[in-house]
Amino acid sequence: MGTLIANGTVISPTGRIAQDVLVDGERIVALYIPGTGPRDGHRVIDATGKYVIPGGIDVHTHLDLPLGGTVVSDNFETGTIAAAWGGVTTVVDMADQHTGESVYDGLAEWHEKAAGKCAVDYSFTQMISTLDDESLKAMDYLTEHEGITSFKFFMAYPGACYSDDGQILRAMQQASRNGGLIMMHAENGIAIDVLVAQALARGETDPKYHSFTRPPELEGEATHRAIVLSKVAGNVPLYIVHMSAAEALDEVAEARHNGQNVFGETCPQYLHLTLEGTLDRPGFEGAKFVCSPPLRSKHDHRNHRADLWKGLRMNELAVVATDHCPFCFKDQKELGRGNFAKIPNGLGGIEHRLELIYQGVVAGELSLERWVETCCTTPARLFGLFPKKGIIAPGSDADIVIWDPNRKTEIGVGKKHHSNMDYSVYEGTIIDGRIDTVMSRGTVLVENDQYFGRPGHGKFLKRGLCNYLA
Ligand code: URP
Ligand code: ZN
Ligand code: ZN
Numbered sequence: 001m002g003t004l005i006a007n008g009t010v011i012s013p014t015g016r017i018a019q020d021v022l023v024d025g026e027r028i029v030a031l032y033i034p035g036t037g038p039r040d041g042h043r044v045i046d047a048t049g050k051y052v053i054p055g056g057i058d059v060h061t062h063l064d065l066p067l068g069g070t071v072v073s074d075n076f077e078t079g080t081i082a083a084a085w086g087g088v089t090t091v092v093d094m095a096d097q098h099t100g101e102s103v104y105d106g107l108a109e110w111h112e113k114a115a116g117k118c119a120v121d122y123s124f125t126q127m128i129s130t131l132d133d134e135s136l137k138a139m140d141y142l143t144e145h146e147g148i149t150s151f152k153f154f155m156a157y158p159g160a161c162y163s164d165d166g167q168i169l170r171a172m173q174q175a176s177r178n179g180g181l182i183m184m185h186a187e188n189g190i191a192i193d194v195l196v197a198q199a200l201a202r203g204e205t206d207p208k209y210h211s212f213t214r215p216p217e218l219e220g221e222a223t224h225r226a227i228v229l230s231k232v233a234g235n236v237p238l239y240i241v242h243m244s245a246a247e248a249l250d251e252v253a254e255a256r257h258n259g260q261n262v263f264g265e266t267c268p269q270y271l272h273l274t275l276e277g278t279l280d281r282p283g284f285e286g287a288k289f290v291c292s293p294p295l296r297s298k299h300d301h302r303n304h305r306a307d308l309w310k311g312l313r314m315n316e317l318a319v320v321a322t323d324h325c326p327f328c329f330k331d332q333k334e335l336g337r338g339n340f341a342k343i344p345n346g347l348g349g350i351e352h353r354l355e356l357i358y359q360g361v362v363a364g365e366l367s368l369e370r371w372v373e374t375c376c377t378t379p380a381r382l383f384g385l386f387p388k389k390g391i392i393a394p395g396s397d398a399d400i401v402i403w404d405p406n407r408k409t410e411i412g413v414g415k416k417h418h419s420n421m422d423y424s425v426y427e428g429t430i431i432d433g434r435i436d437t438v439m440s441r442g443t444v445l446v447e448n449d450q451y452f453g454r455p456g457h458g459k460f461l462k463r464g465l466c467n468y469l470a
Pocket of ligand 1: 062185242290291292347
């Protein structure tokens with residue numbers, strides 16, 4: 001018995017079409033004119049008045065990651081359950097290379113952490129924090145044999161995972177030969193460390209100083225430098241992660257207009273939140289909102305949020321991911337009491353990306369098609385998962401979300417919140433739409449506000465090369 005999703009509107013980057021969708025086993029097998037799909041012998045889900053979209057793909061998550069003197073609060077089980085609740089059917093998590101240790105050991109550790117735990121399909125990007133000859137060779141091996149085709153580097157965090165310009169250039173040259181995608185955390189960490197030390201010396205220790213010591217200009221400068229290095233390395237595909245600043249967006253837009261293979265990612269936190277009302281909350285509450293790059297001020301000389309929405313609309317930004325890196329307030333964010341530089345960096349949000357970007361559709365910031373493109377289809381294409389993932393089409397995995405535009409979602413602890421966190425940065429946010437059904441490879445994970453998934457349903461995905469350039 002298969003499943004017929006009847007009378008819904010299927011959304012893809014190229015348009016919206018009323019169609020019946022037939023799922024058999026793990027795959028979508030056929031699309032029909034509405035009302036003509038075969039009902040006999042199949043379960044029928046009536047999607048009248050609803051959107052039928054591909055399962056979301058979150059290409060930037062941190063599960064079970066040791067960071068900032070603690071370990072993020074979601075492991076592969078809790079994090080992927082929250083993902084499923086949010087209509088995310090594939091996560092690409094960042095496998096850590098412990099500084100000074102081998103890339104292969106880091107990857108093996110990540111496989112061990114994830115195996116048998118995931119509710120949704122998963123893959124890894126390899127983070128590289130020690131870029132030496134062995135790591136460069138490992139990039140070739142992972143690309144060719146392990147289905148790990150993306151690598152993240154850091155221009156921030158000197159003394160930890162930081163790579164200097166020479167190391168980054170060498171990694172980019174390696175990627176220009178092996179076809180890997182270079183992902184970059186673009187902030188000038190050397191300059192930031194000076195500003196942090198100066199602020200602490202002045203007694204400026206509250207969470208809000210985290211933002212003031214990481215100014216947008218230093219995100220723009222690092223983005224510019226990464227783009228120049230990628231050009232020198234032969235126009236190697238470069239993907240700038242978690243973009244927060246208009247200055248950085250200008251650089252990506254200019255590079256794209258000049259024909260460079262540069263792609264930008266932003267995250268819901270930078271589209272919805274500002275420093276005001278978050279990092280500047282009284283007492284130590286602001287710690288809940290510490291992430292890097294930081295939330296930007298609405299009184300800045302640039303309107304970062306408006307520019308990022310525009311960038312998404314205009315395809316200057318290609319992808320929305322979450323950079324899900326959750327910590328509890330109690331005992332975790334609290335590690336930084338009295339010194340903002342010791343607050344573990346990162347926010348949780350794996351569950352809320354489709355919801356928060358859909359709210360941008362409601363507000364007129366972008367189209368339904370662009371919602372699907374930035375959250376589902378382009379991530380699949382950039383990360384070598386298309387057309388298995390990221391599209392509703394015969395032959396593709398039956399990763400499907402049924403979205404009801406006539407219901408509402410209230411985000412918050414005790415409301416909709418499944419991540420292992422004792423708070424939500426989106427507490428109280430109301431979304432004008434709600435997920436009805438989430439299906440992963442033909443198996444229903446979420447339906448009518450109930451969870452039917454299980455740890456171990458999610459399979460590791462060996463990925464191909466970035467096919468956006470093909
Ligand atoms: O604050 C953040 N973004 N934490 C996660 C690690 C990273 O840099 O992506
Ligand atoms: Zn980063
Ligand atoms: Zn990250």
